[in-house]
Amino acid sequence: MSSSPPPRGRPRDPRSHEAIISATAALVVEVGYAATSIGAVAARAGVGKDTVYRRWSGKAELVFEAVFTTTDDAPIPDTGTLTGDLAVLLESLVDEFRTPAGTAALPGLLADFAADPALKARIRTHFLAPSKDRLVVIFDRAAQRGEIAADTPVNLVLDTLAGAVFFHIALVGESPTPQLAGQLAAMISRGIQIR
Amino acid sequence: MSSSPPPRGRPRDPRSHEAIISATAALVVEVGYAATSIGAVAARAGVGKDTVYRRWSGKAELVFEAVFTTTDDAPIPDTGTLTGDLAVLLESLVDEFRTPAGTAALPGLLADFAADPALKARIRTHFLAPSKDRLVVIFDRAAQRGEIAADTPVNLVLDTLAGAVFFHIALVGESPTPQLAGQLAAMISRGIQIR
Amino acid sequence: MSSSPPPRGRPRDPRSHEAIISATAALVVEVGYAATSIGAVAARAGVGKDTVYRRWSGKAELVFEAVFTTTDDAPIPDTGTLTGDLAVLLESLVDEFRTPAGTAALPGLLADFAADPALKARIRTHFLAPSKDRLVVIFDRAAQRGEIAADTPVNLVLDTLAGAVFFHIALVGESPTPQLAGQLAAMISRGIQIR
Amino acid sequence: MSSSPPPRGRPRDPRSHEAIISATAALVVEVGYAATSIGAVAARAGVGKDTVYRRWSGKAELVFEAVFTTTDDAPIPDTGTLTGDLAVLLESLVDEFRTPAGTAALPGLLADFAADPALKARIRTHFLAPSKDRLVVIFDRAAQRGEIAADTPVNLVLDTLAGAVFFHIALVGESPTPQLAGQLAAMISRGIQIR
């Protein structure tokens, strides 16, 4: 039952935190991920560079928090069929990736994460974790209904879904069709269903 | 009827071209994509920077040519079943992405391509084109066998396959299981088969 | 008849004062004047930065007090001749400048003092004052003996003596010869003696 | 008879050199030595920082060249007496130190030189060398006239003269009296004359 150590010194100003996050999100949209520099973020937030580096290790972590912190309080989909549940899940994934900030940030972000082993480990635990949690529940229900096997590989499916959306959005770009989520959901659900 | 323009002045030295490509491939493996700079490539190749810029527009194009120019002269798989054909296709895709150079280069490369509209257009036409050509043939044969519908969306499947492999290799990484290609092939082929 | 204002609040801890002075002197010797920072001094003294700034206006004043606070309780030399008196005076001046801390601090200290008009005024009143007081007495006695004129310019001679020692120690450096004080004393005393 | 190696690559642009020197001299006068930064110099000269660092190791070397490169083509004084010669020599020394740039730069410059062993060695060879050459000739003539001994210590006298002027200008400042050079010359020459 170790309580957090008593805070010493001047506490960090939450307004700085928020100003940095807003400035980052705005810059990523305006100039893109590559051209977004810590210095420019700090200047725009009216903040010293140290104040940024004190909270984030670098551009990747900062942009990740600025762009991909969805509270994700939406209920886990429960439409009664695996296809329907996957479609809802994919819809939200597509929506997140389609955001101006999301589209601008994702490719560079993944590249920076992949290049740094320390950050790489966080992709599963932070970036994909919310989706995985939901997917596990969806799979459980589908297994109970007898739609899929109990040992259906969640990670493989998750990589496939995320990878498909990423390739489609980031690399083909330009407003994915509204049917994308449905098509993908249909294909994948059929691919893992029993029979 | 296009006659080649009359060459004037000193012709380009083909050894420079090869030296640059080798130096690039080596550097990408050794220091990663982000830390690979045109200047370092030129120095390592014993070449002036202009000689690099004269042939490639920038790092992305150079690395792409250095890392992903598989002659791809392997015959198009024809195992008799869609699952088998896809498995062979995916095997070669995994092999390409699993290369040290491939793993090191791919995320950064996609990011740079995605950030530049001019380059972005080439992803489909250059990066995915060979795979697409093969996939089209595979689909044709499967459609003739009655396995899949004639209007199965090739691009969607291709994005899904490539995206799944990319996410698995580049972001989760650490030596994909040998079963990966087979698992994916089974899932996707079932997903698009009739019935 | 200014009575000191009644002290309110927590009194300053004299141990902090001393710890800061010692830390400063040690740091100046170890890393030099330029690399001595207020932050490093405070950390080494186990003290907050404000505790330093509350007592000294900046690095120059702090280092000056830490390095050049000779109590100077030695008796004013009275050897019977101007040359002898000057030699003794110069000896102590050389000794002060030759200290590890003195050598390390002096050039940077003079630069910082010279750059700030407020500090500049203190060079004469604080830095050179003790020597000047002694020189005045020495000159008085020499004038009474008839060795020099009564209006011999004290400041000019003092600047010359201090400047000569400073240039020799700080800029040419490397352990001044033991004869330095004597040679200088002889030259200058002859230079101002009558006839 | 080693000839200089044949120059390769683009030669350095002499206009950059001159622009940097002018910008440096102007900045030193306007904001002082301490507040003169390489970045500000480069910006003012319309030049990249690398272009500055390519030619000078740092601020000290740059400011030294910008401020103290007197062509010194004035003839060596020959007034017929040691006192007169010294007065002329000192006059030029005072003039050099009294320059706005000189006054602003000298204390900080000496501090930076003194702090760096590599630069320290250049003080005698570059900073004081011209004056020393002239002083040697002056002393030779004076010795031939029988005014001074042949082994009069040139370096000691030179340090004394330079130190006296430096202390007077840099630390007391504010326009030294026109008599300064004459007074000093008289004092020192009497101090080293025979008898």
Add this chain to the structure above:
DNA sequence: TCATAATCGAGACGGTACGTCCGGTCTTTCA
């Protein structure tokens, strides 16, 4: 006894400069 007030260690704050590295271009000489 309690309010007032100054000091203490700690550390966050907005700024500024550091010296290095790249990018992409330009200007030499030599082939």
Add this chain to the structure above:
DNA sequence: TGAAAGACCGGACGTACCGTCTCGATTATGA
């Protein structure tokens, strides 16, 4: 004309200090 060499301007990097500020805690005085 191509090529190697390398200088050019601009700008980002991540670190260090500056001098100020804001905490909670401590230690004195005066009501």
